[in-house]
Amino acid sequence: MMMMMMRERSPLITSVFAALLLVLLHGLGVNGDNPYRYYTWRITYGDIYPLGVKQQGILINGQFPGPTIDCVTNDNLIISVYNYLNEPFLLSWNGIQQRRNSWQDGVYGTNCPIPPGKNFTYAIQAKDQIGTYFYFPSLALHKAAGGYGSIKVYSRPQIPVPFPPPAGDYVVLTGDWFKRSHRQLKYILDSGHNLPSPDGLIINGRGWNGYTFTVEPGKTYRFRISNVGLTTSVNFRIEGHSMKLIEVEGSHTVQNTYTSLDVHVGQSYSVLVEANQPSKDYYVVVSSRFTSPVLTTTAILHYRNSFTKVSGFPPGGPTTQIDWSINQARSIRRNLTASGPRPNPQGSYHYGEIKPARTIILANSAPNINGKLRYAVNSVSYVSPDTPLKLVDYFKIGGVYSLGSISDKPNYGNGYLATSVMNANYRSFIEVVFQNWENTLQSWHIDGYSFFVVGMDGGGWTQASRLRYNLRDTVARCTVQVYPKSWTAIYVALDNVGMWNIRSEDWARQYLGQQFYLRVYTPSTSFRDELPIPRNALLCGRARGHRTRPF
Structure with missing residues (x-):
């Protein structure tokens, strides 16, 4: 089997190869009128340490979390997946609508699993979409072992966006985590019992203070937050900084400002954060919602010219307050004058x-x-x-x-x-x-x-x-x-x-x-x-x- 490292090929390929490729892609059922991005992914087991304890994780090209997919509205994504696990495997694309094409959805109701040692090439189009999404393994409890990553769908250059280009675009993949293996968790469920409480929370595959976001003073950054956990709602906040909500799963929003944001399982949000505080390190905090006890983990927001480390306790957030969460949910509204994936305003529908x-x-x-x-x-x-x-x-x-x-x-x-x-x-x-x-x-x-x-x-x-x-x-x-x-x-x-x-x-x-x-x-x-x-x-x-x- 030919092995390839993941890469994006240039769209400027030779004319002969292009002609052959168009024949192939027609067979895959994708749109030949828009740009293509190519990925080759190797799915393997590997050692990971999300909570400081060695576990067997599911890696994509040796990475946990997996590679981020960066694409533009209407891009065609050709993703060749090689399964090197000893069990069947499938990837699904949370939020990607697969227009006219549920053949590529990657759940067991639409797709046969990829057998061990075999390959399947997904042909996906980000048709008429913008925003923040993620992919994940959809079979059994594989999601408890990793195998997930972020999907960023950018607006086409000619489509106006209702905020200035940020200085950086960060992914925050967060959620609960279990020290038990995905097979042990599956056994618990197969035995007729619910899962135990999770052992902790992670941010981008790491536990307490394990990940750092670096910013320049005076600049504004986009944070794309997705709850990729199994069971637990979380609250996201950054010490000393407010967040301006700009997008929810493909919808540009009224740009309300929040000090913390509830993110329920499977949801994704985009916020803008301005690095406008004194130069030092700040906690990026994720804590569980509606649980007892409350779980907390942190990452670091590091000002590039800072030599002052975080100290003290991270700022607290809401815990079991339902009314607080409902009121926040109701405050999130669609920006009617902003363009979506097409030039017409979102409010025109x-x-x-x-x-x-x-x-x-x-x-x-x-x-x-x-x-x-x-x-x-x-x-x-x-x-x-x-x-x-x-x-x-x-x-x-x-x-x-x-x-x-x-x-x-x-x-x-x-x-x-x-x-x-x-x-x-x-x-x-x-x-x-x-x-x-x-x-x-x-x-x-x-x-x-x-x-x-x-x-x-x-x-x-x-x-x-x-x-x-x-x-x-x-x-x-x-x-x-x-x-x-x-x-x-x-x-x-x-x-x-x-x-x-x-x-x-x-x-x-x-x-x-x-x-x-x-x-x-x-x-x-x-x-x-x-x-x-x-x-x-x-x-x-x-x-x-x-x-x-x-x-």
Whole structure:
């Protein structure tokens, strides 16, 4: 097998190679009209020390966290992944919408895992997107061993951005961490128990004071913060410095200033920080939210001309205050005059003037099924089939799942196991209500989409709750929190054909069944609506022996 170190090739390749490449990329199902970026990634095990204890981590090209993907709106990303683990592996792309192309989503409902010793090349386009996202390993509990990294999608040069270019652009990959291996954590869940409390928090793969961000006095820096942990919401803050929020998962925001920011599991934010304090070192602090005890870790904000180290205790932050977090969430609004990935203002899409054609209410629960703890959506605890659902549809394989296996309203009956798939019509505009009657915070993600968070409040949702919706300038994002014994409502324009995972971002809950797939369907076979199956698609389960397509 030919090995290659990761690199970005120049788009100015020879004409002969370009012609051959266009033929290949057409087979992969990518857009030949926009620039390409090429990556070759080797997935291996390696020793890591996030909390000062040696552990076996999952590395990408020897790195933990993995390489950052820097790209521009509409760029094509050709990522060749070689799996050198002794188990199957998949990468998913949290927040990248995979327009018309759920074939590349990288979850088990759409893709066969990459077998040990084998390769798969993802062909992804950052179509009509800007912002901050991340990739992660989606199988089992691999995420607990690393294998994740940041994705930065920059605006095209001709698109105005509502803030001056920062002096630097820093990634903050943070979240909880366990000293137990991912296999041990999986065993705990398979045995019917919830995960224990995490052992600590990390920032960019390191524990207390293990990472340093260097700044120049008087300059302004962008910090892209993503919670890549398994189960825990966190609060982010920088000692002595305020933060100006500028972007949330692809939406330019009203530029409110915060001293600290809640980041729930799976969420991403961008802030600007001005280095306007006396030159010394300052704590960058991440602490857990809604946990007992409160976990804390720190990194260092270092002024380049500083010789004064941090001292004393890092500044405290909110701990269990729910109202504080709700009020902050409601304060985050969309910048209506700023351009998004296209030159037209974000406010030119008047989502509040569209009447939803359907209301879906999703209630999470924690049933005991066959003597074991499971998690469920509308009483259905998801069970992965032996064949990815997308392949089942394409090859018309029967007996794997049935549409309507999950209701679009909760029945509050006993939990049961099923491969749950909900049907939805392409180009429909829907309302989704996440209802949380449990005493824990939930974090929900929808692959393939960005949605408008129109409302959240305590108690049970009713039709009267719509009177309190923000129908003008709420933020659009792909991951949203639902507070304990509360609800959150979103509007979604179903403009992306495919098989899309709707899941808890609490990875224990996702693994034990709090997820399902939304099949956004059109009878059209036009490539304008959905790209064809990639020629290099891996086939497994009941899809073995089938053929993808000749060209």
